[in-house]
Amino acid sequence: MTAVGLPGVTARRSSLDLVLRARELGIVLALILLVAVTAISNPRFLSGQSIRDILLGTAILAVLAVGQAVVVITRNIDLSVGSVLGLSAFTVGTLLRDNPGLPVVVALLVGAAVGGICGALNGVLVRYGNVPALVVTLGTLYVVRGITYFWAGGQQINADELPAGFLDFGNATLVSVPYLVLIALLVLVVTGLVLRSYRAGRELYAMGSSPQAAKLAGIAVGRRTVAAFLVSGALAGLAGVLFAARFGTIDAAAGTGYELNVVAAVVVGGVAVFGGSGSVWGAALGALLLTTIGSALAVLEINQFWQQAIVGGLILLAIGADRLVAARVAATLKKRGSHVG
Amino acid sequence: GGTTKESTAGDATAAPSSSTSAAADPNAPLKEGLKIAYLPKQLNNPYTDVEVGGGKVAVGELKGEYKLVGPNDASASSQVSYINTLIQQQQDVIVVAANDPNAVCPSLNQARKAGIKVVTFDSDAAKTCRDAFINQATTQGIGESLVKMASELAGGSGEIAVLSATPNATNQNSWIEVMKTELAKPANAKLKLVKIAYGNDDDQKSFTEAQGLLQTYPNLKVIVSPTTVGIAAASRYVSSSNYKGKVAITGLGLPNQMRKFVKDGTVKKFALWNPADIGYLAAYAGGALASGQITGAEGEKFKAGKLGDYTVGASGEIVLGPPTEFTAANIDQFDF
Amino acid sequence: MSADTAAITDRPAWAGRFANWNVAIIALTVLVLIVASASVDNFGTSQNFGFLVLDLLPIALVALPMTLVIVTGEIDLSVASTLGLSSALMGYLWNANQPIETIIPVCLLLGAVLGAVNGFFVTVLGLPSLAVTIGTLALYRGLAFVVLGDSAVADFPALYTDWVTGTIGGTSIPNVLIIVVVLAIVFGVVLHATPVGRAVFAVGASEQAARFAGVRPGRLKFWLYVVSGLVAGLAGVLWTLRYSSARADNGAGLELAVVAAVLLGGVSIFGGKGALPGVIAGVVLLASLQNALRLSDVSNEALNVVTGVLLIASVLAPNLANAVRSAVQRRRHRTESTPGSPSRKDLS
Amino acid sequence: MATDAPVLRVREVSKSFGAVAAVQNVSFDLYGGEAHALVGENGAGKSTLVKMLAGVHRPDSGTLELDGAPIELSTPADAKAAGIAVIYQEPTLFPDLSVAENIAMGRQPLGRFKTIDRAAMQRQAEQLFARLGVSIVPNRPARGLSIADQQLVEIAKALSADARVVVMDEPTAALTGVEVERLFAVARSLRDDGAALVFISHRFEEITALCEKVTILRDGKHVSTDPLAGLSVDEMVRRMVGRDLDALFPKQDVAPGAVVLSVRGLRRDPVFVDIDFEVRAGEIVALAGLVGSGRSEVVQSIFGVDPRDGGTVEVGGRKLKPGSPRAAMAAGVALVPEDRRQQGLLMELSIERNVTLPRSRALSQLGFLTGSSERRSAKEWTKRLKTKYGRLSDEVGTLSGGNQQKVVLAKWLSMAPKLLIVDEPTRGIDVGTKAEVHRLMSSLAAEGVAVLMVSSELPEVLGMADRVLVMREGRLVAALDRADATEESVMFAATGQEVTV
Ligand SMILES: Nc1ncnc2c1ncn2[C@@H]1O[C@H](COP(=O)(O)OP(=O)(O)OP(=O)(O)O)[C@@H](O)[C@H]1O
Numbered sequence A: 001m002t003a004v005g006l007p008g009v010t011a012r013r014s015s016l017d018l019v020l021r022a023r024e025l026g027i028v029l030a031l032i033l034l035v036a037v038t039a040i041s042n043p044r045f046l047s048g049q050s051i052r053d054i055l056l057g058t059a060i061l062a063v064l065a066v067g068q069a070v071v072v073i074t075r076n077i078d079l080s081v082g083s084v085l086g087l088s089a090f091t092v093g094t095l096l097r098d099n100p101g102l103p104v105v106v107a108l109l110v111g112a113a114v115g116g117i118c119g120a121l122n123g124v125l126v127r128y129g130n131v132p133a134l135v136v137t138l139g140t141l142y143v144v145r146g147i148t149y150f151w152a153g154g155q156q157i158n159a160d161e162l163p164a165g166f167l168d169f170g171n172a173t174l175v176s177v178p179y180l181v182l183i184a185l186l187v188l189v190v191t192g193l194v195l196r197s198y199r200a201g202r203e204l205y206a207m208g209s210s211p212q213a214a215k216l217a218g219i220a221v222g223r224r225t226v227a228a229f230l231v232s233g234a235l236a237g238l239a240g241v242l243f244a245a246r247f248g249t250i251d252a253a254a255g256t257g258y259e260l261n262v263v264a265a266v267v268v269g270g271v272a273v274f275g276g277s278g279s280v281w282g283a284a285l286g287a288l289l290l291t292t293i294g295s296a297l298a299v300l301e302i303n304q305f306w307q308q309a310i311v312g313g314l315i316l317l318a319i320g321a322d323r324l325v326a327a328r329v330a331a332t333l334k335k336r337g338s339h340v341g
Numbered sequence B: 001g002g003t004t005k006e007s008t009a010g011d012a013t014a015a016p017s018s019s020t021s022a023a024a025d026p027n028a029p030l031k032e033g034l035k036i037a038y039l040p041k042q043l044n045n046p047y048t049d050v051e052v053g054g055g056k057v058a059v060g061e062l063k064g065e066y067k068l069v070g071p072n073d074a075s076a077s078s079q080v081s082y083i084n085t086l087i088q089q090q091q092d093v094i095v096v097a098a099n100d101p102n103a104v105c106p107s108l109n110q111a112r113k114a115g116i117k118v119v120t121f122d123s124d125a126a127k128t129c130r131d132a133f134i135n136q137a138t139t140q141g142i143g144e145s146l147v148k149m150a151s152e153l154a155g156g157s158g159e160i161a162v163l164s165a166t167p168n169a170t171n172q173n174s175w176i177e178v179m180k181t182e183l184a185k186p187a188n189a190k191l192k193l194v195k196i197a198y199g200n201d202d203d204q205k206s207f208t209e210a211q212g213l214l215q216t217y218p219n220l221k222v223i224v225s226p227t228t229v230g231i232a233a234a235s236r237y238v239s240s241s242n243y244k245g246k247v248a249i250t251g252l253g254l255p256n257q258m259r260k261f262v263k264d265g266t267v268k269k270f271a272l273w274n275p276a277d278i279g280y281l282a283a284y285a286g287g288a289l290a291s292g293q294i295t296g297a298e299g300e301k302f303k304a305g306k307l308g309d310y311t312v313g314a315s316g317e318i319v320l321g322p323p324t325e326f327t328a329a330n331i332d333q334f335d336f
Numbered sequence C: 001m002s003a004d005t006a007a008i009t010d011r012p013a014w015a016g017r018f019a020n021w022n023v024a025i026i027a028l029t030v031l032v033l034i035v036a037s038a039s040v041d042n043f044g045t046s047q048n049f050g051f052l053v054l055d056l057l058p059i060a061l062v063a064l065p066m067t068l069v070i071v072t073g074e075i076d077l078s079v080a081s082t083l084g085l086s087s088a089l090m091g092y093l094w095n096a097n098q099p100i101e102t103i104i105p106v107c108l109l110l111g112a113v114l115g116a117v118n119g120f121f122v123t124v125l126g127l128p129s130l131a132v133t134i135g136t137l138a139l140y141r142g143l144a145f146v147v148l149g150d151s152a153v154a155d156f157p158a159l160y161t162d163w164v165t166g167t168i169g170g171t172s173i174p175n176v177l178i179i180v181v182v183l184a185i186v187f188g189v190v191l192h193a194t195p196v197g198r199a200v201f202a203v204g205a206s207e208q209a210a211r212f213a214g215v216r217p218g219r220l221k222f223w224l225y226v227v228s229g230l231v232a233g234l235a236g237v238l239w240t241l242r243y244s245s246a247r248a249d250n251g252a253g254l255e256l257a258v259v260a261a262v263l264l265g266g267v268s269i270f271g272g273k274g275a276l277p278g279v280i281a282g283v284v285l286l287a288s289l290q291n292a293l294r295l296s297d298v299s300n301e302a303l304n305v306v307t308g309v310l311l312i313a314s315v316l317a318p319n320l321a322n323a324v325r326s327a328v329q330r331r332r333h334r335t336e337s338t339p340g341s342p343s344r345k346d347l348s
Numbered sequence D: 001m002a003t004d005a006p007v008l009r010v011r012e013v014s015k016s017f018g019a020v021a022a023v024q025n026v027s028f029d030l031y032g033g034e035a036h037a038l039v040g041e042n043g044a045g046k047s048t049l050v051k052m053l054a055g056v057h058r059p060d061s062g063t064l065e066l067d068g069a070p071i072e073l074s075t076p077a078d079a080k081a082a083g084i085a086v087i088y089q090e091p092t093l094f095p096d097l098s099v100a101e102n103i104a105m106g107r108q109p110l111g112r113f114k115t116i117d118r119a120a121m122q123r124q125a126e127q128l129f130a131r132l133g134v135s136i137v138p139n140r141p142a143r144g145l146s147i148a149d150q151q152l153v154e155i156a157k158a159l160s161a162d163a164r165v166v167v168m169d170e171p172t173a174a175l176t177g178v179e180v181e182r183l184f185a186v187a188r189s190l191r192d193d194g195a196a197l198v199f200i201s202h203r204f205e206e207i208t209a210l211c212e213k214v215t216i217l218r219d220g221k222h223v224s225t226d227p228l229a230g231l232s233v234d235e236m237v238r239r240m241v242g243r244d245l246d247a248l249f250p251k252q253d254v255a256p257g258a259v260v261l262s263v264r265g266l267r268r269d270p271v272f273v274d275i276d277f278e279v280r281a282g283e284i285v286a287l288a289g290l291v292g293s294g295r296s297e298v299v300q301s302i303f304g305v306d307p308r309d310g311g312t313v314e315v316g317g318r319k320l321k322p323g324s325p326r327a328a329m330a331a332g333v334a335l336v337p338e339d340r341r342q343q344g345l346l347m348e349l350s351i352e353r354n355v356t357l358p359r360s361r362a363l364s365q366l367g368f369l370t371g372s373s374e375r376r377s378a379k380e381w382t383k384r385l386k387t388k389y390g391r392l393s394d395e396v397g398t399l400s401g402g403n404q405q406k407v408v409l410a411k412w413l414s415m416a417p418k419l420l421i422v423d424e425p426t427r428g429i430d431v432g433t434k435a436e437v438h439r440l441m442s443s444l445a446a447e448g449v450a451v452l453m454v455s456s457e458l459p460e461v462l463g464m465a466d467r468v469l470v471m472r473e474g475r476l477v478a479a480l481d482r483a484d485a486t487e488e489s490v491m492f493a494a495t496g497q498e499v500t501v
């Protein structure tokens, strides 16, 4: 467990703050290094199209990672996000196929609502059923996927069945930034702000840091837990819509196995798996790093067979580096041990 | 010392487990009420659905009992569990597309020992553990036709790349082998195969791989994707990127999935056999086996409903016929 | 994260509750077996019993060390990838014409080494095991593809493959059942009736307090990971022989099934609580339900839903029963003393 | 000074946990401007009563009245809203959050758009610490704070609430004289501003120093509520335990034997350095000093749970392997750690498992444990220490604080150690048990066990020790014989300056 995102930065910059700063800096540095190496070996990696592709890929993962980070900060976990994404994508796909005139905004809302319902269910089971989050969401991972299969069967919704407006939304840009990326940024900024500067956000950290103390401090633990899962679910639902818009082909298997990617992104981004620390910025950076790794490996012509192994190795590297930073923070704290004066 | 691959090489081939030694009776009546079960690689896959859809029609014509089972994860181990279940349920015919030619073998042989006829389709199991194999087209034929289409689209010269399914997909790999031999011929000397990428038959992975190919090989002229998932993903990527019009896509695809891209000009031509016919033929082959009309030996003949007469080829292979090429001109005549 | 949950809860001792649950899951398993035998055609046949055992073999094997790992409060998600890498190496070496008698120990050793790598990251570097084993899940599976690539290696010697798929003498008891039973007894005894087992529970309940009592949590966990890897390696060998096919993707996704079975068996994901008989029952319960449903032509997707619901219900049910019990108790209290005071939800 | 009408009335409240009736029909009134003590043996129900005032537990029966109107406290938030602030017996901080945020949680000062005003939050914490006279950096995380500092943050938290009723459940257990004095000064000013205080402690001198009234509990039942003025300590003790007590510090004189523990040049950066001392068989040596002077770190390093950077530790003439509690245990060393929740006990495991854990190897037959030998041993030792529990299979976490401490003692005494190290052995345990523990330490020493005791309680140090070693800022600054050790001499060595006690 590590201490991150210390609030209350004072005017004077202490060595501690610098070390802490270095932590998200580490991911950024890794990212820069990766991009540089790749770009040197193949300059087209930095072409507009390529960057756009990476950003689009990141957008979906980042939205999921932000939601996951919110849950992980409360010392829980949501493994059902991949399945929820699938259900939402298929729901929205079917809806749009049958009602081609539907505005994109409605699609986004429907997706988020579908996800939100799943998330709330997770939250209620965790909180009021007293069942550990890992168990609940492992269960709903199976259940939600099963429901999607039941409903979808072998159906596949193809790009030509979806309204052109929706598919355009998946590719169109606003001042050359794709809408998907804008949505992800919006989600990121809003969530980041709430977590950092609002009481509700700080209470999530408190709950993750010590569930017991949170109860005694009069925090509405139940409501907050359900809310955290609801956010994670809703964002997974939203990601489902983005997924549908981006890929155009949706079947019951959409998003299978995503949960591990998302958890990996969050962990690489420095959110402690035992709650209480980390930030959504880190999680989003983790998502960007993982997506870039995927693209870079393809561009670097690294043997297909090595790719997964390298991703695994990099995850270990990232959390190892994170540990190092944490150890330095701990050392700093020890030196500043307080005394009664 | 010890048991090595070489030391056992002898007995592996020396174990023909053909349980059907009875002679074929071409005039035996087709039995009614046969229980015919389909076990595709994976359920809920559009291509598979079309295949088994054809099977269902044929089983209806045969007045048999149709059943469809299968895993969601395209793994051999889950298929084995299903084969075991089918044995318990005492089916008459199992029509299976093997996820691994060897892994399903012991179970299939157990099924055959229990008197169940085994027909493979789409993707063969080892020859020793099935009675017949419905081959959609000869491997040679598909490989050649892929190279032919690529050559036409590239104008006879330039870089081409392959976007395949999983690295260990039996079909795709054998077609790619044929492609390589074809490309080695002098006629195709100017075509250069720069890369074989794998999209794992996963829509998204294929999409990302297509991206990677185009970034890495700026001079790429054609992407050949011998899998329906891959060709659709690649077409979708190209049609929405600024590579549209510069890079051609071809390969094996489903007309319904590809219609949009053929219409918008991303794809000029691609090929496929009619998957429904594969399932259809498999049912008739199974019926013929279960009724004793054929045993799976070379040269035996049987009738396959609307598809006409078929002859069993070498080592139990039954070839459906040549693939169809789809272009803007004819695509609207097909609905699958 | 477990130590601070006890003090202010109103629940009665977990120990008692837990013992009940262990009995309950075993009873439920027996019930399912009886009902399925009676109502599902062909479920009770000896051949089907053999199939059932073969199907649950890898999950049962891997679940044994996983139980110990989870009781210490950690987790090992890399087991399925270890299984895959072990299988891939087996194929590679077989292709390289090595004798199978050498290959099998090498694969077991590989499993132990992979487990040791996990153990190193978790205990020496002190990284969270969930994160580490998600990393090695990707790493080991990737290496499996590096080793064996796209090929599948078949034709392993019939002597071995037949033994794995075969049955004992004239009975219909699969040979491999011997391995599972022996290992289950070994793990059960170690966990429940040796000082090592006491230490496993202690570490799960509070690592620091365990250290103050002379337990070496790092060492203990390290060796548990080694054992977990070793058993996963063994499962890889048996898997390969059972399907007579060595492939890099063997066993993909098995980790979730194993974790599900262990949790279903009543082991607390937070560590410190659990029992092996319950886990075995959990494995058997899941496998026989799947088998029975498949025989009843229930589709695969229903299996998913059933697995998920069962998993949640397994923890939810005792909690609910408990809540009801204490609510009844409270009501009795209230009506005895101050009638008419409004009832509210208690904080716990 | 006290208000005429009670602020809070506790009327006939009861609370049971399963079969344990923790509190039965207890009533008392709290007045503004008055400090009210709650005393009773371990497990008498004090903390349970506190938790009912805090909204953590709901009474099974009985009512609470605030300003004459019945009030229902179903959650801690309700209690907060009603103006009741609580310092719990066990610190309840958020380790990942900053100290300032810990204090302000739920009441953070807001700035624009309802965002949290961090600067104001920080200032608030600084002011509170200034009032308490401590220097804790407000923007450091709570993780890593010593128990005493944690306790101080808890106190700051309660102060910041501006509450009408302030409940303090053993707030001084981890504090030494200086901090206790500061706390009392603050508490008195709160009281004089009209707040009603509830104060729990097992130290009678504290109670008489601060409180006006006292409510005595025994076995969950109300015994009496009286003004403190007319009540002697002996009478209070009698009412608490229902009988007269033996002497508190029954020190037997023992001729010291051979050297059991010998520490040479022990060093751990940056916590302590140059630690040299010996403990002989039959001797009780106390390690005194202020909170944070490094005493616990020294004994933990000796036992091996903490590493050391230099020096040697010999037990019975054999050098101990550094960093190995197991080696220390094999050499006959036992350590009763200071923090029983984190270090001493496995809260979710049974009493039985806790007591026998260090000896599971010894209790096994051919390496196997059947459970019966463990049960026998656990039963014997919990009985010897008069531990109050339901069943041996109950979770240790459900015991009262003092009874938990007894389980820790049982766990280590059952080892029959040659060298017994106890770190704050009587923290949070009642007078009766304290006498019991002291008698036990004394008789162990008489049997030839070497005892090393870390204690922040001067009377205990002076009453029990043959020799007193004093630490200041990580160094041994004085070694005083029993004859020379007085409150003044020890405090002088500990603080490096003259103090008036
Ligand atoms: N959550 C709980 N579950 C079961 N029993 C409990 C629980 N909390 C307290 N008890 C029991 O209630 C009784 C009173 O405990 P309480 O903590 O109130 O004692 P206390 O007076 O504060 O003692 P101490 O001085 O040791 O802190 C004890 O017998 C204890 O074991």
Ligand SMILES: Nc1ncnc2c1ncn2[C@@H]1O[C@H](COP(=O)(O)OP(=O)(O)OP(=O)(O)O)[C@@H](O)[C@H]1O
Residues within 6 Å of the ligand: A333, A334, A337, A338, D144, D145, D146, D147, D148, D174, D271, D289, D290, D291, D292, D293, D294, D295, D296, D297, D298, D338, D456
């Ligand atoms: N977990 C920790 N992390 C960082 N510093 C610590 C930690 N524990 C103790 N310290 C610091 O180490 C020094 C010695 O603390 P220690 O707890 O040994 O003191 P002590 O004399 O035993 O006092 P106490 O009465 O609290 O037991 C103090 O400066 C304290 O702040």
Ligand SMILES: [Mg+2]
Residues within 6 Å of the ligand: D046, D047, D048, D089, D169, D400, D401
């Ligand atoms: Mg108490």
Ligand SMILES: [Mg+2]
Residues within 6 Å of the ligand: D295, D296, D297, D338, D423, D454
């Ligand atoms: Mg101390």
